[in-house]
Amino acid sequence: MIKVLFFAQLREQLNSQGLELTLATPCDINAIKHALIEHNSQWHAHLSQDTILCAVNQTMVDNRHLVQDGDEVAFFPPVTGG
């Protein structure tokens, strides 16, 4: 089971704070995005934005990062703190 979280405008665009996915692991971030789009096809455009960032277990990763069962995967837009 993989815990998926969404933040900021992505959370609003998807109208979801997150969900739990059951997937064969290890799998990369692109595979997770595909599974999310399969879950809800209306999410395609938002999750395909190339600016979307991803963190696994609270550390930023790129799309090739391999996710393990039990990981927490967060998707969010570019950060704007400070």
Next chain:
Amino acid sequence: MTTSISISVQNDDFDVAQEYAAMRKDNTQDGAIVFFSGLVREMNQGRDVTGLFLEHYPAMTEKALGEIVAQACTRWPLSRIRVIHRVGQLHISDQIVFVAVSSSHREAAFTACHFIMDFLKNQAPFWKKETTQQGNIWVDALEKDKRAIDKWGNKNED
């Protein structure tokens, strides 16, 4: 050298005088303290702003700030670092962020404070949503902020 580090993500305001006093307290080794404070301004990206909501990713925020501070510690001899970032509802002229760095000499303190702010703006999971006359608008990340971290290079590739 061992660096004393304090990182806080909080709703409450902070008092710069108190933070500065904590940097000085029982401190006989440092010759320089540099601090930066960031405020909510009334005009941003051409919009009249009346307030700001700061969202964050609670489990990741302090971890990300800790990693940025740890990077700074590998580059410069720093003795004390304090980082405060506020979240939640803020108003015009409120304080948002505070970064203070002390060192034996000013150059390390100036440079490390700048480095921490540049990386905080690019890597710490905070998002600003402005309240404006035109409604609530998520702030766009700026290209200049993304470019700002390029000048620091990648130490692992030096």
